[in-house]
Every structure is written in C-alpha cells, then in structure tokens.
Amino acid sequence: MNVKISALCLFISSFAIAQSAISGWVYEDSNGNSVKEKREKGVANVAVSNGVEVVLTDKNGRYTLPLYGHHTVFVIKPEGYRTKVDANNLTQFYYHHKPKGSPATFKYKGTSPTGKPASDLNFPLYKNDESKDFQILVFGDPQPYNLKEIDYFRRGIINEVKNNRRNAVFGISLGDLVGDDLSLHQPYIKAVKEIGLPWYNVIGNHDMNFDAVEDHLSDETFEENFGPANYAFNYGNVHFMVLDDILYPDPRDGKGYWGGFREDQLKFIENSLKHVPKNKLVVLAFHIQMMPEREGDDHFRLSDRKKLFDLLKPFENVLMMSAHTHKQTQIFYGKGEGWEGASNLHEYNVGTTSGDWYSGTVDSSGVPASVMRDGTYRGYSFIDFKDNKYSIQYKAAGMPEEFQIKLYVPQVIASRRNSARIVANFFMGSKNDVVEFRVDGGDWKPLSYTESLDPSFLQSVMKWDSTNELLQGRRPSNAEESKHIWSAPFPGKLPLGVHKLQVRATDRYGKVHTAEQNFEVKEPNPVP
Structure with a gap:
C-alpha cells in the first residue's frame, strides 16, 4: 500500500475494512504529528468528500463515506482551520483511493496502486486565525x-x-x-x-x-x-x-x-x-x-x-x-x-x-x-x-503598480484636419466602466468604449513584419479584438506646442486609475 503519510498528513490505522465504505476522523492535531491520538478532539460539522458525495462529520468529528472505484477522498477545509502543507507549500488534504493505480501505459506517471484502504482515514486540522478580510x-x-x-x-x-x-x-x-x-x-x-x-x-x-x-x-x-x-x-x-x-x-x-x-x-x-x-x-x-x-x-x-x-x-x-x-x-x-x-x-x-x-x-x-x-x-x-x-x-509584471492603462498617443499631430485618435487600453476594464480624458488640466471628457485591436500591440507585431533581419525571440501572435479599449478624437483648436494628456478610469469597485502622456501640436506640413 503506497500511502504517503508525511505528504498527505493522514494517519491510516492497520485494520482493514470492506471496500463499500470508508470512515475516519477529522480532528485537531494539537501536537502536529499527523496521528490521531485519544486526547485529540474531533472537529464537528466538517465536510468530507469522495469526489461525488459530501458528508459532514458528527459531533465527535467522525465521518463515513461510500468507497468505490478509482477516486480521491478529501476534507473540505473549514473556516478557522488550516491543513498542512508539504515541503513545496502544496496543501495536503486528500488521500488517493486507486487500488490498481493509474494506467501503467501512460507516458507520464500517475499514482501507484494504493491497494485496500485501512480502517480509519483521518484528516488533521490546525487552528488558524482567519480574518474575513484577506x-x-x-x-x-x-x-x-x-x-x-x-x-x-x-x-x-x-x-x-x-x-x-x-x-x-x-x-x-x-x-x-x-x-x-x-x-x-x-x-x-x-x-x-x-x-x-x-x-x-x-x-x-x-x-x-x-x-x-x-x-x-x-x-x-x-x-x-x-x-x-x-x-x-x-x-x-x-x-x-x-x-x-x-x-x-x-x-x-x-x-x-x-x-x-x-x-x-x-x-x-x-x-x-x-x-x-x-x-x-x-x-x-x-x-x-x-x-x-x-x-x-x-x-x-x-x-x-x-x-x-x-x-x-x-x-x-x-x-x-x-x-x-x-x-x-x-x-x-x-x-x-x-x-x-x-x-x-x-x-x-x-x-x-x-x-x-x-x-x-x-x-x-x-x-x-x-x-x-x-x-x-x-x-x-x-x-x-x-x-x-x-x-x-x-x-x-515588471511594471509599477499604478500601470493599469496603456496609452496610444501620437507624439505629434497637425493643428488642422487631424484624424489621429487617443486610445486607452484599461487592462481591467469592462464596457460599463467610465474612462475619461482631459488636456492641459481642462474639463474631463468621456472616451468611447470600442472593441478593437490595440494599436500599440499591432505596432509591435508590424515591427517584426517590416524588418529585413529576424529579431531576437519569437514573433508575437497576431492581434485580436480587445474588450477593454476606449478612444476619442483629439480636441480641436489646440494651440501649437506641447500639451499634457491625462486619462482616468474608474473601475467597477470605485477605484480610480490614471495615466498621462505629452504630445505636440505643429503646423501641417503640406505636400508642395
């Protein structure tokens, strides 16, 4: 029987029972040895499952579940307790019941045969100070x-x-x-x-x-x-x-x-x-x-x-x-x-x-x-x-925490007959969020929600397609429609010179996120 006691934090006694059911204790492991001892109290009203049925422990912490086939028995950690973690910080709350093990023909190894389970399958718990704010x-x-x-x-x-x-x-x-x-x-x-x-x-x-x-x-x-x-x-x-x-x-x-x-x-x-x-x-x-x-x-x-x-x-x-x-x-x-x-x-x-x-x-x-x-x-x-x-x-990753909006803003625009647009990609946005912009500290104006390609990402892909030599790395995937894009035309009659664009987005939780970028307005450069 391949029962990893240290890994699973379980104690299974040596008395075999019939395959039709499995019983055990959910208990408070006061000395931390993963062994149910007489003085250690059971925990009542804790859910335990075989992957289909779910039962609650009785007032003494005892449970019984049907046992059949090829499945895993596990405790559903209650509020105010924790299960053990192994050396890799993986939570340990289960026992694999796989008498014949995983198929031996698989390319990647599964579970070795576990044989018949013993009489008691016990799950240790440990008191944990859990805040409702976490x-x-x-x-x-x-x-x-x-x-x-x-x-x-x-x-x-x-x-x-x-x-x-x-x-x-x-x-x-x-x-x-x-x-x-x-x-x-x-x-x-x-x-x-x-x-x-x-x-x-x-x-x-x-x-x-x-x-x-x-x-x-x-x-x-x-x-x-x-x-x-x-x-x-x-x-x-x-x-x-x-x-x-x-x-x-x-x-x-x-x-x-x-x-x-x-x-x-x-x-x-x-x-x-x-x-x-x-x-x-x-x-x-x-x-x-x-x-x-x-x-x-x-x-x-x-x-x-x-x-x-x-x-x-x-x-x-x-x-x-x-x-x-x-x-x-x-x-x-x-x-x-x-x-x-x-x-x-x-x-x-x-x-x-x-x-x-x-x-x-x-x-x-x-x-x-x-x-x-x-x-x-x-x-x-x-x-x-x-x-x-x-x-x-x-x-x-690798960016400041406040980086929540990626702006696409031309560095320079013409003062007349300008078709360029302000584009804001608010990564956590949805169509019901409010996204606004202003120039040089003026009044806030709405940007319009649109489902479209992100121009900054599209530009990065085109960089790969327009080079004569392959760049280091792998070409990004083709751009796909984004569900968090807002855009607006530039305001008219902006004076020549450098201007500051500010964008703010108010998310569904009421939190405001901001981004800003400068751009310059110049006289048009007409074709002679």
Missing part, C-alpha cells in the same frame, strides 16, 4: 514548454512576487501549469515554492494525460502531483471550489477536448453547495472560460454551464475565475446567457503569467515581453476579500 494571489497559465521557459517564469514572475506578495495568504494557479510535458510539473512546483505561500492548483488542457481514453483518467499525473482535480475549501466568509472543466477526449468525436463537466462533477458541486450558507461568497476556479469568444464558438458545452448556473442561483455573491485565452476579459452573464440570479454573474478571465506564450523581444529582466494579443501586459492578480465581497487588481 487577500490572495492568482496566476493564469504559466505554461512553460521547456526548462528555459521555467526560467522565464521564475525570473519574470516568481522573483517579483516573492519580494512583494503584499498581504496574500495563499495563491492559486488557474491551469496550464505546464505546456504538455508533464515532467515539468516538478520544476513548476519548485519555482512556485519560492513564493512561500500555500498554493492551490487547477488543471488545464495542457496538464492532461493525452493517453487517456476516458475523461476521468485524463487527470492522473496532475492528481499524483497536486491532488484532486475537483475539490473545495473555505477561508473567511468565502467558499472556494476548484474544478476541472475540460472533457477529454471530446465526447463528440473522441478528438481534442471540449469545455464542460461530467455528471459526477456536477453532483459534487451540488452536494458541496448544500452545506454552504447562502450568504457566503462562492468563488469558482476553473481553466476554460464559459463564454464563447465569438458567434459560433462552441468551445464549452452550454448545457453544463446551465446546470452549473442553476446550482449557483441561490447564492447572491458569486465570482468565477478562468484563464486559458491568454487575454484578459471581464465577462458578465445575465438572463440572455441562462443566468437567473439577482444580479449579473461575473467571470474574471485572467491575464496570464506567460502572456503571449513568452513571445516578443526581451525586457529589462531578459524575459520575453510577451504582451497578450489584446494588449494586456503579462502579469498576475491580487484579489481582496472583505467579508463576502471582493475586488481585483491586476499587476503587470
């Missing part, structure tokens, strides 16, 4: 394809974050931890360890076992390295749910993948939410965004999305987080998308730490600038929670 770190798609890109990730993101993690109490990566080569999971883990925070991980479509012929087996290497692909935990007044929303192989044709959920996953979500008070904030973390990017895009099974929305409907406060697109978008669902909640449902499609797959020329740290196709600079996010509310701030 902060977390969020990474989208590190996605290194080789060790060189692991080094880019470490130098471009990890070195910055570990020296300025603000007040974050834990972090989470939203999938595509690596790029298909699952042997890179361990170097990724070693890199994130340096931040020094407990870390949760979501599976992405580039973290799967492509050898799998059934979806439930596509997570085997991920699960061995990180734990279950579907799980939940509580912190403060927030219930977090981490979900695998990738169906592989695609059930429509057996090729590729499709966004969606299996029925057992939806049942887990339903059973977990039964034990969550309706006034809590529910935060869902998954990889593939649920909104089609364009008409005709069927990347996600909409019937599964509707089932999820129906389960979330009773909750007034919900945030969904995804990555995958290598762009950044604020998505809002209403009745037209099948959401029946009291107010629009927010999905934050997070910008990525790898940006545009480590493309472009290098920045001052020697890492490819990798600006994303919508003009968002590569980076990461901080989410602040205050009771059951939240606010988000994006941090562009």
Whole structure:
C-alpha cells in the first residue's frame, strides 16, 4: 500500500475494512504529528468528500463515506482551520483511493496502486486565525514548454512576487501549469515554492494525460502531483471550489477536448453547495472560460454551464475565475446567457503569467515581453476579500503598480484636419466602466468604449513584419479584438506646442486609475 503519510498528513490505522465504505476522523492535531491520538478532539460539522458525495462529520468529528472505484477522498477545509502543507507549500488534504493505480501505459506517471484502504482515514486540522478580510494571489497559465521557459517564469514572475506578495495568504494557479510535458510539473512546483505561500492548483488542457481514453483518467499525473482535480475549501466568509472543466477526449468525436463537466462533477458541486450558507461568497476556479469568444464558438458545452448556473442561483455573491485565452476579459452573464440570479454573474478571465506564450523581444529582466494579443501586459492578480465581497487588481509584471492603462498617443499631430485618435487600453476594464480624458488640466471628457485591436500591440507585431533581419525571440501572435479599449478624437483648436494628456478610469469597485502622456501640436506640413 503506497500511502504517503508525511505528504498527505493522514494517519491510516492497520485494520482493514470492506471496500463499500470508508470512515475516519477529522480532528485537531494539537501536537502536529499527523496521528490521531485519544486526547485529540474531533472537529464537528466538517465536510468530507469522495469526489461525488459530501458528508459532514458528527459531533465527535467522525465521518463515513461510500468507497468505490478509482477516486480521491478529501476534507473540505473549514473556516478557522488550516491543513498542512508539504515541503513545496502544496496543501495536503486528500488521500488517493486507486487500488490498481493509474494506467501503467501512460507516458507520464500517475499514482501507484494504493491497494485496500485501512480502517480509519483521518484528516488533521490546525487552528488558524482567519480574518474575513484577506487577500490572495492568482496566476493564469504559466505554461512553460521547456526548462528555459521555467526560467522565464521564475525570473519574470516568481522573483517579483516573492519580494512583494503584499498581504496574500495563499495563491492559486488557474491551469496550464505546464505546456504538455508533464515532467515539468516538478520544476513548476519548485519555482512556485519560492513564493512561500500555500498554493492551490487547477488543471488545464495542457496538464492532461493525452493517453487517456476516458475523461476521468485524463487527470492522473496532475492528481499524483497536486491532488484532486475537483475539490473545495473555505477561508473567511468565502467558499472556494476548484474544478476541472475540460472533457477529454471530446465526447463528440473522441478528438481534442471540449469545455464542460461530467455528471459526477456536477453532483459534487451540488452536494458541496448544500452545506454552504447562502450568504457566503462562492468563488469558482476553473481553466476554460464559459463564454464563447465569438458567434459560433462552441468551445464549452452550454448545457453544463446551465446546470452549473442553476446550482449557483441561490447564492447572491458569486465570482468565477478562468484563464486559458491568454487575454484578459471581464465577462458578465445575465438572463440572455441562462443566468437567473439577482444580479449579473461575473467571470474574471485572467491575464496570464506567460502572456503571449513568452513571445516578443526581451525586457529589462531578459524575459520575453510577451504582451497578450489584446494588449494586456503579462502579469498576475491580487484579489481582496472583505467579508463576502471582493475586488481585483491586476499587476503587470515588471511594471509599477499604478500601470493599469496603456496609452496610444501620437507624439505629434497637425493643428488642422487631424484624424489621429487617443486610445486607452484599461487592462481591467469592462464596457460599463467610465474612462475619461482631459488636456492641459481642462474639463474631463468621456472616451468611447470600442472593441478593437490595440494599436500599440499591432505596432509591435508590424515591427517584426517590416524588418529585413529576424529579431531576437519569437514573433508575437497576431492581434485580436480587445474588450477593454476606449478612444476619442483629439480636441480641436489646440494651440501649437506641447500639451499634457491625462486619462482616468474608474473601475467597477470605485477605484480610480490614471495615466498621462505629452504630445505636440505643429503646423501641417503640406505636400508642395
């Protein structure tokens, strides 16, 4: 039996029981040895799951769950407690029940056979002083394809974050931890360890076992390295749910993948939410965004999305987080998308730490600038929670914290018949935000929201296409429509000389962000 007691923080006694059920204790491990002792009290009303059913411990901290097949048993961390972390800062809250182990034919190793479980499967907890006001770190798609890109990730993101993690109490990566080569999971883990925070991980479509012929087996290497692909935990007044929303192989044709959920996953979500008070904030973390990017895009099974929305409907406060697109978008669902909640449902499609797959020329740290196709600079996010509310701030890697708006402003314009425009890319913006400008301290005037290409990013791509010699690095991807662009014509009758343009954006949380740039007005230079 391959039970990693030190890694899993579990104590399993030596008495075997039948395969039909598993029981154990959730207890307060007062001496920290991960062994349930008689004097150590059980913790009541703690949720424990086998990946489908969810039960609560009794008044003594005892639980019993059905045990069958090939799955993982885990505790759903309650508010005010913590689980242990291993030497790599990975949270330890689970036990793999895989009697026959992962398929031996897989290219990348999964879990070795665990055999029969012992009589008691116990989960230690530790008292933790948790404020209802707290902060977390969020990474989208590190996605290194080789060790060189692991080094880019470490130098471009990890070195910055570990020296300025603000007040974050834990972090989470939203999938595509690596790029298909699952042997890179361990170097990724070693890199994130340096931040020094407990870390949760979501599976992405580039973290799967492509050898799998059934979806439930596509997570085997991920699960061995990180734990279950579907799980939940509580912190403060927030219930977090981490979900695998990738169906592989695609059930429509057996090729590729499709966004969606299996029925057992939806049942887990339903059973977990039964034990969550309706006034809590529910935060869902998954990889593939649920909104089609364009008409005709069927990347996600909409019937599964509707089932999820129906389960979330009773909750007034919900945030969904995804990555995958290598762009950044604020998505809002209403009745037209099948959401029946009291107010629009927010999905934050997070910008990525790898940006545009480590493309472009290098920045001052020697890492490819990798600006994303919508003009968002590569980076990461901080989410602040205050009771059951939240606010988000994006941090562009290698840039000052106040860098939230990228301006595209001609350095010089003609004083007459000028068609140039002011363009502002507000990375965290959405169409309902207010973005304004003024010149030389005058009155603030609105810029108009537009979904268009970012001219600064387009200009950087054209630099590659107009050179006679290949530039160092990799050509960026082609520009794609950005969901956070505002523009306006220059005011008329500006006097000749240098002027100061200021732009301010007020986000959905009421925070004001600013940017400024000078430009010059000159007399036209007509053709003779």
